[in-house]
Every structure is written in C-alpha cells, then in structure tokens.
Amino acid sequence: MFHDQLPLVSRYAGILATDGVERGMIGPREVPRLWDRHLVNSGVVLPRLPQGATVADVGSGAGLPGLVWAIGRPDLQVTLIEPLLRRTTFLDEVVAELDLKNVRVVRSRAEDVDETFDVVTARAVAALEKLAKWCMPLVKPGGVLLALKGQSAPEELDGAKRTLGRLGATDTLIRTYGEVEVPTTVVEVTK
Numbered sequence: 339m340f341h342d343q344l345p346l347v348s349r350y351a352g353i354l355a356t357d358g359v360e361r362g363m364i365g366p367r368e369v370p371r372l373w374d375r376h377l378v379n380s381g382v383v384l385p386r387l388p389q390g391a392t393v394a395d396v397g398s399g400a401g402l403p404g405l406v407w408a409i410g411r412p413d414l415q416v417t418l419i420e421p422l423l424r425r426t427t428f429l430d431e432v433v434a435e436l437d438l439k440n441v442r443v444v445r446s447r448a449e450d451v452d453e454t455f456d457v458v459t460a461r462a463v464a465a466l467e468k469l470a471k472w473c474m475p476l477v478k479p480g481g482v483l484l485a486l487k488g489q490s491a492p493e494e495l496d497g498a499k500r501t502l503g504r505l506g507a508t509d510t511l512i513r514t515y516g517e518v519e520v521p522t523t524v525v526e527v528t529k
Contacts, residue, residue: 339381339411344362345445346409346436353432354400363400363428372473374518380406380461382516383484383524387411391456394476397463401429403486404459408441415440417455421447448472453497461486466494466525467501474505476529483527487512491523500525 340347346449354376355369362389368376380403387393398418406418418441420426431439444451447474456471458481460526466485473483487494491512502510509528514521 340377343410343412344412345379347377347381347406349436350353350401350405350409350432350504353435354461356395358428358467359496362426363425369493374520376402377517378518379520379522381410382518382522383407383486384410386484386515386524387414387457389413393413393417393459393527394451394453394455396458396460396473396476398429398443399425401432402463403434404450405429405438407459408438409436412440418439418443419446419451423447428529450478453462456481456484457484459484459486465497470498470505470527474502474507474527477506477527477529479506479527479529483525483529485525486529487523487525489523491525495525496514522524
C-alpha cells in the first residue's frame with residue numbers, strides 16, 4: 339500500500355509510538371495496534387484520492403489520516419486543520435522531522451477556514467451531521483467529503499441527509515476500503 343514510502347510511514351509510526359504517546363496524541367494502548375487500526379486504516383483510502391488533489395484533514399489530531407495520505411501520496415497537497423495548539427505544535431514538528439513539503443498545518447477551527455479543497459476528510463471527529471456543517475463549506479464544487487466512520491455510518495448518514503442536502507451535497511454513498519480484517523468505512527459526499 340505504501341510501496342517506496344514505507345520507510346517514511348515507519349518513521350511516522352515510530353514518532354506516534356514514542357513522542358505521540360508521551361504528548362497525549364494517542365493512548366499507550368493504541369501502540370500495539372498502531373499499524374492496523376490507524377496507519378493501514380487511513381492508507382487503504384489512498385486509491386480513492388484524485389491525482390494531485392488538494393486535501394483538508396479537519397480535526398487532524400495526531401495527523402490521521404492527513405499525514406498518512408501526504409506520506410503515501412506525495413502528489414497531494416495536504417492541509418492539516420487543527421484548533422489545539424499542542425496538537426498543531428506536534429504536527430509542525432512531525433512535518434519538519436519527516437521533511438514533508440506537501441503538508442501545511444493550520445491552527446484553526448474548520449468553520450474559520452476561508453478556503454476550499456478537492457477532498458475534505460475527518461476521522462473520529464464528530465457525528466456526520468455536525469461534521470457536515472464544518473466540512474461541506476470547505477469542499478469545492480465537484481469535490482468530495484470523505485468521512486472515515488465505523489459501523490454507525492448508515493445511521494449517521496440517514497440522520498444527516500437533510501443537512502447534507504442543504505449544504506450542497508449532490509450524492510452520498512457508503513464504501514468500504516481495504517482487504518483487511520476490519521475494512522475502513524467511508525461516507526462519501528459529493529458536492
């Protein structure tokens with residue numbers, strides 16, 4: 339999945355497993371399942387991303403999925419949007435340490451960002467209805483919101499359809515990615 343970018347993803351995994359735990363970016367119990375639950379879970383969506391796309395990761399936290407996508411696909415221009423200073427400081431340090439030229443970190447709430455992107459994503463941030471209000475204004479016309487969700491995706495989509503329609507959604511679907519033990523469930527919303 340990561341091909342020649344695997345060494346860089348491994349370095350990121352090492353940062354998450356050490357400094358990331360020490361600084362509260364991930365919990366210590368996440369370390370043994372870092373690859374399958376976080377890195378691969380994020381990486382399996384890479385084929386869905388258009389070549390050369392601009393991507394916004396809303397509520398980026400420790401950089402999942404945004405940093406994984408930026409590492410795995412250097413053709414992407416990834417913006418990590420995160421309101422908390424301690425998290426943006428961590429993200430800035432990781433971007434510098436991994437020398438990622440295709441990533442910028444923006445300390446802001448999503449609703450205060452005055453820019454649009456080809457792809458907007460979020461993982462483990464909020465229920466879809468609330469997430470839509472933050473993310474859909476960031477999606478360019480013809481772009482897509484890729485909300486990484488779990489088993490609650492069908493219920494969340496049902497509860498958010500009216501809001502999504504008001505926010506310009508033209509199509510919605512739920513897809514799973516990855517031939518792994520637990521595939522990644524993504525709610526895809528086209529604008």
